[in-house]
Amino acid sequence: MATTEVTISPEELKKSSSPERIPDPCVVVIFGASGDLTKRKLLPALYHLEQGGLLPSKFAVVGVARRPLGDEFAQDMRDGIVKGGGVDAKDAKLDEFMGKVNYHAMNFDDADGYIKLKQLLETLDKKHGTNGDRLFYLATAPDYFAEIVHQLGAHGMAKPEKGMVRVIIEKPFGHDLQSARELNDDVNKVLSEDQIFRIDHYLGKETVQNILVFRFANGIFEPIWNRNFIDHVQITAAESIGIEGRGPFYEKAGALRDVVQNHAMELLSFVAMEPPVSFGAAPIRTEKVKVWKAIQPIQMRDTVRGQYGQGDVDGKSVIGYRKEERVNPASNTETFAAMRFHIENWRWAGVPFYVRAGKRLAKRATEITIQFKQPPMLLFKDSAGTGKCDEIQPNIISMRIQPNEGISLRFAAKVPGTTMQSCPVNMDFDYATAFGVSSANGYERLLLDAMLGDATLFAHRDGVEATWSLMTPILEEWAADPPKDFPNYAAGSWGPAASDALLARDGRQWRKL
Secondary structure, three states: OOOOOOOOOHHHHHHHHOOOOOOOOEEEEEEOOOOHHHHHHHHHHHHHHHHOOOOOOOEEEEEEEOOOOOHHHHHHHHHHHHHHOOOOOOOOOHHHHHOOEEEEEOOOOOHHHHHHHHHHHHHHHHHHOOOOOEEEEEOOOHHHHHHHHHHHHHOOOOOOOOOOEEEEEOOOOOOOHHHHHHHHHHHHHHOOHHHEEEOOHHHHOHHHHHHHHHHHOOOOOHHHOOOOOEEEEEEEEEOOOOOOOOHHHHHHHHHHHHHHHHHHHHHHHHHHOOOOOOOOHHHHHHHHHHHHHHEOOOOHHHEEEEOEEOEEEOOEEEOOHHHOOOOOOOOOOOOEEEEEEEEOOOOOOOOEEEEEEEOOEOOOEEEEEEEEOOOOOOOOOOOOOOHHHOOOOOOEEEEEEEOOOEEEEEEEEEOOOOOOOEEEEEEEEEHHHHHOOOOOOOHHHHHHHHHHOOOOOOEOHHHHHHHHHHHHHHHHHHHHOOOOOOOOEEOOEOOOHHHHHHHHOOOOOOOOO
16 A cells, blocks of 8 residues: 655646646547436536637547447437536537547447447547547446456556556445455556546535635634634535435445545545645645544444435425335435544644535535634623524634535624624625636536646545545444434434434534535
8 A cells, every 4th residue: 555645746846836738639538428427517527628728629539338329429418518518509619529529339348349449549549639648537337447447458548658548437436445445456457546536526616626725825714723723623515305316326325435435534634634735636645645544433422324214305295215216115324424533633633523414404505614712701791682692602614615605704793882792793705706607517627637637636545545444444333233213314304313412412513504
């Protein structure tokens, strides 16, 4: 296993401070292209890059899937770009872009299919001048990741003859520590680590990247970003939707694997990491892994799991998880997970980090809350009024990842009048108001970075294994002790009562979103 410290090359230091560049000519090959991700996210993202003049003029796309779609594929992708990407169907560039979209039908374990794929790519090189450069995107079921990489290697497509070859691998990257290590070993037999881009689409969100800007580009926050001033941190990743027909997938995953191990842990690392020496892949990865390795083993008493039952969401009655399509009627899969983390380092010792994630909750909201300690002496504790001014409330910085992206600061202010009455108020920054509404879905930045070879916002094997090492013992203990109270929260609520009790035990409570 590689060490945490990573050497920073002069090229990477230069890249971290350079303006945006246009990638070299290349072919983007998407395995599993008949799936919803390609239509709703990947092709719209590529077209947004085209609209912004960020794609090379010598460029092509190849969708690879098992179904014999033929010309139907291009039409389906065009519909996805128009409807999902918010693009005008009469956009002048759209026809030209779609002329670069191709389709290849094959089974992912079919050697003959890879031979024909290689021939197609060589033909496209001649047609579009792409010089053998490839970006392979594995948007398939995880079971195929190792097989596809093996076949690419066996057919001479994994190592560049004269250009670059990079591979994006979608999550989940393993389902526990052992499987993650095995998958890392399998792909590393064929690809060098700098060819592998493990993608977490949360890191493509502007508001997630803004955590680093907020902390390290502003002199007023970092001096108080520590145990001396911060009481605790909350991270919420709530969804009001259910599993949307993905019963077989979710039965194997659950909330801990689907959200906490990846999305939530990435958010936690951005909040807790030390300042990197530069905004580059190696220094940022180094600081993130340090955070994860400083987290103490999680005790069972610091975890909560839940499963939604029947309830009301947005005024509509919805069924419970066990009655969802293709779900075991006696399923013990968690649709909600909450836990408390302790980071044992100089900055965060004694500051708990609370994380919760779940399906069918009261609203869709991903938010980070930094709650500060109260002043050592409350001068105005006897001057509170009524309503929202009925008590002195702690200062809070709230970072809204989705929806209504923005940042809010809560502080106390004097109420106009003849008495010294204070009341909490919010100072709000709203992305849409400040910069306008964007149709970008987050994949634009990640696809562009992968084409450029910038791995800053992608996961490294060290990080993947570090987070799995934290989650695997919990998964094993949960499996050994099946829940006896599922379903234990109603759809449309904020999760099981045990989640509230987890914070109440410390004299705290979840922030009302």
